[in-house]
Amino acid sequence: MEILDILIIGAGPIGLNCALEAEKHNLTYLIIEKGTIVNSLYNYPLYMRFFSTAEKLEIAEIPFISTAPKPGRQEALEYYQGITRQKNLNINLYETVLNVTKTNGVFHVQTSKSAYAAKNVIIATGFYDIPNMMNIPGEQLSKVKHYYTEPYPYAKQKIVVVGSSNSAVDAALETYRKGADVTMIIRHGEISKSVKYWVKPDIENRILEGSINAHFNSELVEITENSVIFKDENGNTQEIENDFVLAMTGYLPDFAFLTKIGIDLQGECLNPFYDPETMETNVPNLYLAGVVCGGKDTHLWFIENSRIHAEIIVRNIVSADT
Structure with a gap:
C-alpha cells in the first residue's frame, strides 16, 4: 500500500486549501469526503449570503470574483468546486472515514470503501453535520x-x-x-x-x-x-x-470521532487539544484545520481566519522531514 505524505479528511474550503498547500510542496496527498465538494456549503440555505467579502473567502491566492459585495452560496460552490476541477485535486467523494489508527509511525485510515496509509493526517471536518x-x-x-x-x-x-x-x-x-x-x-x-x-x-x-x-x-x-x-x-x-x-439551534463537530482517534477534548466546550504554532494535536502528526478546532464554540473559526491553518500545518510537516 502506498504511504501518502498527507491524508486530509474533509473537502471543505480549508481541506481544499490543505491539498493545494501540499501540492505546492510536492507532497503526495488524498482528500476523503463523505459528501460532495464543500458539502457543508452545499447544504446551506439556498439564498444564504456570507458575512465575509469575496477576497476573505479566497484560498491559495486564487481570485474569487463576485458581482455582489457579499457572495452567496451558489457563487461559493462555483468557486470552490471550480478550483477542484481546475487543479484536478486528488479527492474521493461519498466515502466516509470510519477509523484512524497509528502503527509504527504510520496512520492507517479505514473508510466505507477502502483503506489507506499516510505519514500525516489532517482533520478538516468542520461542524455542520451534527445538529445540536x-x-x-x-x-x-x-x-x-x-x-x-x-x-x-x-x-x-x-x-x-x-x-x-x-x-x-x-x-x-x-x-x-x-x-x-x-x-x-x-x-x-x-x-x-x-x-x-x-x-x-x-x-x-x-x-x-x-x-x-x-x-x-x-x-x-x-x-x-x-x-x-x-x-x-x-x-x-x-x-x-x-x-x-x-x-436553528446550531451544529457540533463529531466529538465521538475525535475521541475515537485519540484527540483529547478539554473544558466545557470540548475544545480539541492542538498546538496553535503547528496545529498538531496530542497525537503526533495528526493535525486539525478549520472550524473543528473550536469545539462547541463554533463561532470562533471561519474560512477567513482559518485559511492560514493549511500553511502552518504543511510548513511543520516539511520542516519535520528536512
Whole structure:
C-alpha cells in the first residue's frame, strides 16, 4: 500500500486549501469526503449570503470574483468546486472515514470503501453535520427540521423558529415573506449580536411591528403533532398551534470521532487539544484545520481566519522531514 505524505479528511474550503498547500510542496496527498465538494456549503440555505467579502473567502491566492459585495452560496460552490476541477485535486467523494489508527509511525485510515496509509493526517471536518439537539419530547417528529434550505414549503403554515442566530433570523424572515405565520422562541433577551449587520434591523423591526411574534427569555419544552409547548420569560407554560418547527439551534463537530482517534477534548466546550504554532494535536502528526478546532464554540473559526491553518500545518510537516 502506498504511504501518502498527507491524508486530509474533509473537502471543505480549508481541506481544499490543505491539498493545494501540499501540492505546492510536492507532497503526495488524498482528500476523503463523505459528501460532495464543500458539502457543508452545499447544504446551506439556498439564498444564504456570507458575512465575509469575496477576497476573505479566497484560498491559495486564487481570485474569487463576485458581482455582489457579499457572495452567496451558489457563487461559493462555483468557486470552490471550480478550483477542484481546475487543479484536478486528488479527492474521493461519498466515502466516509470510519477509523484512524497509528502503527509504527504510520496512520492507517479505514473508510466505507477502502483503506489507506499516510505519514500525516489532517482533520478538516468542520461542524455542520451534527445538529445540536434540544432533547425534548417530540423532537423526533417529522415536522421538526434542524436544517433549513428555502421558505417555499412553509407558505401558509404556522412556523416556530428556535434560536436567534443568523440561520434562525434568515429562516424567520424568509418564511414570513412567503406567507408563513412565524413565531420565534429565543432563550436570550435579544437577537444575537452576531447576526449580520444588514439583517439585524430587519428582524428587530418585524418583531417590533408584530409581523413576526417573538418570545424572549423563553424555552421550548415539548413538541406535539399540532402544537408546541414553551415556558415564557415569566416561567409560565404556553401552548400554541404549530405545523413546523425550524430548530436553528446550531451544529457540533463529531466529538465521538475525535475521541475515537485519540484527540483529547478539554473544558466545557470540548475544545480539541492542538498546538496553535503547528496545529498538531496530542497525537503526533495528526493535525486539525478549520472550524473543528473550536469545539462547541463554533463561532470562533471561519474560512477567513482559518485559511492560514493549511500553511502552518504543511510548513511543520516539511520542516519535520528536512
